[in-house]
Amino acid sequence: MSLHHAPLTRAFEETTLRIAIADISPLREVRPDVRKSVKYGQIAASIREVGIIEPPVVVRDPLDSGRFRLLDGHLRLDILISQGVAEVVCLIATEDEAFTYNRRVSRIAIIQEHKMIMKAVKQGVSEERLARALNVNIASIRKKLNLLDGICPEAAELLRDKHVALNAFVQLRKLKPMRQIIAAEMMVAMNRYSLGYVKSIVAATPPDQLVQGKRQTDLGLSPEQLDVMTKEAARLDLEFRSVEQSYGADHLDLVLASAYVTSLLENAKVVGHLARHHADLLNEFQKIAELQKAA
Known part of the structure; x- marks a missing residue:
């Protein structure tokens, strides 16, 4: 077939x-x-x-x-x-x-800045000139040039328009590609892109998911605490997968319901009835309609 x-x-x-x-x-x-x-x-x-x-x-x-x-x-x-x-x-x-x-x-976003710098270098712009243009030192330019070294394309794509801490990519390199993708998904889901958050993901990563020779991030935790973090990270991964599977359908339901509420508020009779008998409900409906318009 x-x-x-x-x-x-x-x-x-x-x-x-x-x-x-x-x-x-x-x-x-x-x-x-x-x-x-x-x-x-x-x-x-x-x-x-x-x-x-x-x-x-x-x-x-x-x-x-x-x-x-x-x-x-x-x-x-x-x-x-x-x-x-x-x-x-x-x-x-x-x-x-x-x-x-x-x-x-x-x-x-940091990855967009990386691509901008890469393109400028390919066009013959020197690192010194870029450093002057961006008002940073050359070391910072070189860090941004090498930003995605050791980062798998799928993880980079997930984070391409996110404001991730520059040094967070140093931590992500300690993870194998599949774990990098999971880490990026967790960062997006939690809307957290700080160095500390990425360090906690690396610290809770099982040894077999770390790049060979890379030690886990030292957060001042005992082996027992790291073991608890690892188990907690595994549990969160399972919960994340469960939510991810139902997200599409839930989001569609939310969009349809919001659109329906918005259409109801366009009917003057409906708004009048709600204002007289269900003012609190009308207030909540109006909030939903405002979010729908802003989306």
């Missing part, structure tokens, strides 16, 4: 496009406090020194063929505007997948 698979849809058009910045509509404004941040200053210095390395991502506006909506690169675009630049080369997404970009993040 032969299996036929639907052809994969391209995520981006085949070529980049130079676009007038005036024709690009951002999805959000850059706040004044973000413009004063260290990271914003680093990006601005990098653009002045070596130009745009990672093109912004836009999608064609379905209502106006001459305009584009910005999906990713709000800080870069804001900096280009402040520098008086009129045009920018962009990647053109084939679909408006804006929800896949974290619109609330105002700084570059």
Whole structure:
């Protein structure tokens, strides 16, 4: 029996496009406090020194063929505007997948920064020039260049847009690939990317899942405490797998229920009835509707 698979849809058009910045509509404004941040200053210095390395991502506006909506690169675009630049080369997404970009993040994730630096080096930019552009020392540039050495691609993909502590990758290298993936999944599930959290995962890792010759992280724990941590980590892994299996269906149910509640609140008679007889319930429904709109 032969299996036929639907052809994969391209995520981006085949070529980049130079676009007038005036024709690009951002999805959000850059706040004044973000413009004063260290990271914003680093990006601005990098653009002045070596130009745009990672093109912004836009999608064609379905209502106006001459305009584009910005999906990713709000800080870069804001900096280009402040520098008086009129045009920018962009990647053109084939679909408006804006929800896949974290619109609330105002700084570059460490893996994205690594890729930016790698691309700059391949284009002939020296480490010294990059260090000046990013206002860091050369040792930091080299650490970021080698960020993913010893990290399996699957774990790197899970963490690609997360703000993971730089030295956390040193700890992840102590794990074998499958354990790296599990560790990355746990970090995403718990939304914790600190060095201390990754150290605790490494410390609770059974010896057979560690890279040969790598010792477990010293957290000042006794062998008995490490044994308890290992067993607890195994239990959490099982719970995580259980939740992961039901997440898709639960999330779909939540989305459908939220959409239904939102549609109910568009009916004036329903809102009036709830206001008169179930004010507390109406308040909760309105909170759900606000979350649905913000999602």
